[in-house]
Structure formats: structure tokens, C-alpha cells
Amino acid sequence: xxxxxxxxxxxxxxxxxxxxxxxxxxxxxxxxxxxxxxxxxxxxxxxxxxxxxxxxxxxxxxxxxxxxxxxxxxxxxxxxxxxxxxxxxxxxxxxxxxxxxxxxxxxxxxxxxxxxxxxxxxxxxxxxxxxxxxxxxxxxxxxxxxxxxxxxxxxxxxxxxxxxxxxxxxxxxxxxxxxxxxxxxxxxxxxxxxxxxxxxxxxxxxxxxxxxxxxxxxxxxxxxxxxxxxxxxxxxxxxxxxxxxxxxxxxxxxxxxxxxxxxxxxxxxxxxxxxxxxxxxxxxxxxxxxxxxxxxxxxxxxxxxxxxxxxxxxxxxxxxxxxxxxxxx
Numbered sequence: 001x002x003x004x005x006x007x008x009x010x011x012x013x014x015x016x017x018x019x020x021x022x023x024x025x026x027x028x029x030x031x032x033x034x035x036x037x038x039x040x041x042x043x044x045x046x047x048x049x050x051x052x053x054x055x056x057x058x059x060x061x062x063x064x065x066x067x068x069x070x071x072x073x074x075x076x077x078x079x080x081x082x083x084x085x086x087x088x089x090x091x092x093x094x095x096x097x098x099x100x101x102x103x104x105x106x107x108x109x110x111x112x113x114x115x116x117x118x119x120x121x122x123x124x125x126x127x128x129x130x131x132x133x134x135x136x137x138x139x140x141x142x143x144x145x146x147x148x149x150x151x152x153x154x155x156x157x158x159x160x161x162x163x164x165x166x167x168x169x170x171x172x173x174x175x176x177x178x179x180x181x182x183x184x185x186x187x188x189x190x191x192x193x194x195x196x197x198x199x200x201x202x203x204x205x206x207x208x209x210x211x212x213x214x215x216x217x218x219x220x221x222x223x224x225x226x227x228x229x230x231x232x233x234x235x236x237x238x239x240x241x242x243x244x245x246x247x248x249x250x251x252x253x254x255x256x257x258x259x260x261x262x263x264x265x266x267x268x269x270x271x272x273x274x275x276x277x278x279x280x281x282x283x284x285x286x287x288x289x290x291x292x293x294x295x296x297x298x299x300x301x302x303x304x305x306x307x308x309x310x311x312x313x314x315x316x317x318x319x320x321x322x323x324x325x326x327x328x329x
Contacts, residue, residue: 002040003035003039008035010025052241059237069167069168070166087148088146093145097162098162101155102154104128127151180225231278239267242324259325260317261296266278268322277321
């Protein structure tokens with residue numbers, strides 16, 4: 001929760017869950033009510049993890065944009081402001097859901113901001129005193145794009161305002177360089193420097209290592225780097241949710257008429273006879289089942305009886321969360 005640019009300490013609206021609960025920071029609804037009525041904004045972090053329609057949209061945006069997406073919800077009481085002028089280090093799409101909210105947007109204080117806005121709070125405050133480059137009131141259905149670094153603030157008008165922010169956490173060149181360097185560092189660099197070596201004598205001691213480093217960089221396996229980056233991105237975005245109990249029951253009682261399909265946004269990779277999952281697990285398939293699994297990898301629903309595949313393999317993929325039962329039959 002936040003009010004007038006200040007984050008409300010969690011202790012003001014959380015406490016013990018009571019008997020049988022070992023978690024000491026359960027949200028107390030009566031305290032949220034009191035603070036909200038007094039002008040505090042309710043912030044729901046990571047709505048894409050708990051509300052399937054929002055999670056589905058976030059995952060689709062991730063696929064289309066190539067960058068991980070998170071979604072927060074902001075519920076602001078009438079005539080109130082949760083956060084003062086600030087900027088984000090990631091791009092943001094604001095989607096107004098209910099009510100009206102008045103926005104002011106100012107030019108950035110840095111062209112590529114990669115540090116939190118409070119590290120340059122004075123510059124941000126000074127820029128926020130200037131005339132805004134965008135001033136608009138969003139109504140339900142309106143969308144506002146805020147590139148990273150653009151300073152912004154907003155206040156609810158009239159009634160309660162609800163909006164979603166889609167945070168686009170752009171992959172940077174620096175992250176790609178870091179992934180490449182990880183592969184370079186996996187080489188044989190364990191030799192100790194000689195006794196009495198002088199770190200300031202670059203020609204004798206550092207230059208040979210630099211030359212070896214250049215050779216290792218030239219040998220970087222870009223396909224392997226790409227797979228590593230893809231795996232990291234897949235682990236950052238939530239896949240289609242499933243019901244563990246219903247899924248286990250479906251696997252145990254699989255019928256020929258059941259329709260199965262690939263779980264959406266669960267970025268599995270088929271290499272030879274191995275199916276590599278984003279959670280680090282690997283499923284080894286028989287060659288007789290490869291054709292059927294490849295057809296499932298397209299994402300199209302298929303009846304179990306139409307798959308030239310051992311039903312036990314399908315049941316196993318259901319238990320691994322690779323496949324789901326298509327309920328819209």
C-alpha cells in the first residue's frame with residue numbers, strides 16, 4: 001500500500017494468521033479497509049501469477065515482444081495519489097480498468113536509466129516541477145505507454161480508480177554479453193599466476209591471457225548461448241496454470257477419447273529423444289513415440305486414440321505438466 005509517495009509499512013496491515021497459521025504476515029482486511037478509506041492505494045503485485053486472464057495476456061506479450069512481462073494492479077481511492085513522481089527502469093503499459101486517473105509525464109533525467117529513481121531523487125523532483133510533455137486523464141479502456149526512464153505521477157479523480165501496469169523487462173545487450181562470458185569462463189582458467197608476478201606488467205603477464213580470451217570468444221557457441229537465454233526467459237514467465245489434483249487424476253484414468261494438447265507457454269525443447277523442460281527436468285522418449293510427440297509440439301489438440309503413441313507416454317507427459325486435457329470438447 002502507498003499514499004502520497006510513501007510506501008505504507010507492511011506491519012500496518014499485516015499480522016498473524018491466527019490458530020493453525022504459521023505465517024506471521026497475513027493481510028488483515030480491516031486494516032486494508034481503514035488505510036484505503038484514508039487515501040492509501042492498494043498494490044497487488046504479480047497479478048499475472050494469480051489471475052489467469054491477465055497471466056495469459058502477459059505470456060502472449062512475452063512471446064510477441066521477446067521480453068518478460070509482469071503485471072501489477074493499482075486500486076486508488078477517490079481524489080488520492082499513491083506514488084509521487086518517479087520513473088521505472090523498465091517499459092510500462094498502463095491499462096485503465098475502472099474510474100478515471102489523471103497522469104502527468106515528464107522527460108527522463110537519463111537516456112538509459114538502469115538505477116532506481118530514488119538514487120537521483122532531487123533531479124527527478126526538479127524535472128517534475130517543469131511543464132509535463134503529456135498530461136491526460138485515462139478512462140476505462142485507455143492505454144498509456146511509458147518508456148523506461150520517463151517520469152510520471154497519477155491521481156484518481158472522482159471515484160475509485162483501478163489500472164493494470166504491464167512491466168516489460170527488456171533483455172539488454174549487457175545480459176547477452178554476460179551469458180557469453182559465462183561460457184568463456186567455463187574454460188580452463190585454473191592455473192595460478194607465477195610467484196612474484198607483477199599485475200602492472202601487462203605485456204608479460206596479462207597479454208597472453210588476453211590472447212587466450214580472444215580465442216575463447218571466437219569459439220563461443222552461439223546456439224548454446226541462445227538456448228541458455230531462451231531457458232532463462234522461459235523460467236521468468238508463468239506458463240498456463242493447471243490443476244495438480246485433476247491433472248494427476250486424468251493421467252491415472254486416461255481414456256482413448258480424451259483430447260490432449262501442449263500446455264501453453266511451457267517452453268519445452270525436443271532434442272533427439274529428450275524433452276527438456278523449463279524446470280530443469282528431462283523426459284527421455286522412445287523413438288517410436290517421437291512422431292506423436294512432434295505433432296503435439298505444434299500445440300494442436302489431439303485425441304489420444306489418434307496418436308500413434310504409447311498411452312503411458314501421454315500419461316507421463318500429463319504428470320510432468322507438459323500436456324493438459326483439453327476441456328472444451
